Amino acid sequence: MAEQRLLSELCSICNSNAPKYRCPRDAVRTCSMACHRRHKQWAQCSGERDPAAYVKKSELATPAGIDRDFNFLTGIERAIERREREAEEREESLRGGRQVRAGFAPVPGSKYWRRLKDAGVVVDRAPKGMSRQRQNRTRYLNRSQCICWTIEWVHPDQSKTIDEIKDTTPLSDEYDALVKRMEKKRKREDEAVKKESTVVSPTPETSKQVKADSSQKELDKTLDQNSKAQSTFIPATRSTSETELQNVANLDGQSNPDGNIQTDTANDAQPSADFGAQTMSAEIKTESIGSTQQYHFYLVKPHTATAKHVLIPLPRQGTLDKCLRHQVVLEFPTIQVLRESPDRIPEAFMLEAEYVGKEKEDETEFKQLVSGVAVPSTDEVPDDGKVDDRKIIEVLQQDLSNSASQ
Template identity: 40%
Template structure:
């Protein structure tokens, strides 16, 4: 009798084996899955841990306590993602997308065709498609109608920033409005994350009467280098958060030395480098986008180096097209140098072509070249 274990040390269901598992909901100890199922039926337990249950202070800073908190936060994120997916797949998401992106026969698409811009649409639900707020300006006069583009600015430190820019505004003017954005607060003074940083923008607009605050609106996109930003419903309001802990980098754009050079990023390239097309700083955005292809909205690279001395991670559009043309010429020469086998010669050396089938000699060289071009999918 002394060797027999106590009932409290055995499974609470079968009382035969030592327990191996603990119920997350009521902490009942069981030895196997069948016993756990019987426990759920008897006690009407759902087996889910109550996140509002009291936890002792000495149990918070443990592996189990941290794991519980992480699972609770991850569950909230999964629920939000599930709601977003359901909205995109349901009729609500379809109505929002149809309102956001008018049809091809609408005035919006006609204005895009008049501007000479080819817009490649990203798949629905992608981040670039959701961030695209390009639209027609809400002006009653038809003569004053113009496009307000969503523009992605990329700086030399690879920090990205989204903004809204009228097609009638020059790039230099847009950059001046960009550098007027207030820098992140210093360590001595911390901003409340819930206070929008719009007062300094209004003050700078009063100092410069040439600025167009309604057409040039900027908001930061959270990246790995920069801290997150919170946005309100209006796209013109930008809420700044303090910089991340341990970050020593300052993003005061007004301190960037030298004259800025603007480049349009070319999408859909086969190069491992970023292909850039030089832009004129005093040119309007509508002029810069003529006969250009953009992915949802234009992406503009800002560098301090001229086109003649680009860093090795970038490539000019002219050099990229010239390299592609040379590769195409080499391919055509290679195909021209290949001679078809003589008539009657077996294709594989053993099997002769059947009667009534087309031999290699009967094929047209131009047709072969056309098929190869189609398979390679080279675009110029």
């Protein structure tokens, strides 16, 4: 007679064969891949190891524990590489097959590198993976023989826009083009919102027309009912219904001699307070980004020891190949756009000349403070700078003996 096995010693799915596999997720034992797939389907199991699952301390420093940690780390690395590869493929497809790497550093000796070196531009690279490093698409254009800079525009309302401009194009022309693109985009968004509001919510004129139609239907229905009633009750019923309907009509409009209800259109010609506020805000928004002739451009200086933004004035018709000479930028330039001229900028900003003057004052004050501090004497230190080990041991022994006697 064949020996019967316990159910715990058999496959947990078919209960007929000895188990060969163990699920990494919940340790369910199965005999084949078919049973394993059936287990994942029945238990809604992903079949992947849970990195947050509790592991005993005694199981950490074991070959299985080391393999588990190693597989977890390599899995993260593979996932990151896969996501980066997919992002590069998407970017390449969007740019028509021309791939632009993020945070591309110029190769020493290349045209890009020589152009930056000749202009004295120092580009500080942000750590890999930071948002500013990922946004950087600065590159050298061989056809135009110029650098296409990624640039961060900071508008007067402190909103930011990432754009790409050539270093041979005036700043005012590039900002004018950017403003026009933003206005077109805003108009398209406003038109889309208007279409949605027209479909979803009725206008005030439509609501009043619906009320007038409903009042007219109630009047006709009441008149039909009164005409079928007895003649002795016609005057009283008719006068009462007309009075009630007249009161209803007075709420929504005025009644003419023919009995038709006319809505009051005098109020329709005047916009409501909400409409005026929306129009006003739209005008303010358009004005804040509108005409660029009154704007001034400033280069934001990085790595400053002050809470204020340090600005370097730039000419309106200046180009980046001249404006960035002997300047330091963090990955790519940041240009602040303000209505105020350099002689009356807001308090949240500071010009470079003022910042340099304050830095010199602080340095002078620091030197004066240091000069007043007494420097300890170094007579006991040998001239050769070496320390005698025997003297140190003698001093330590003397301290120990003094503490023991106390």
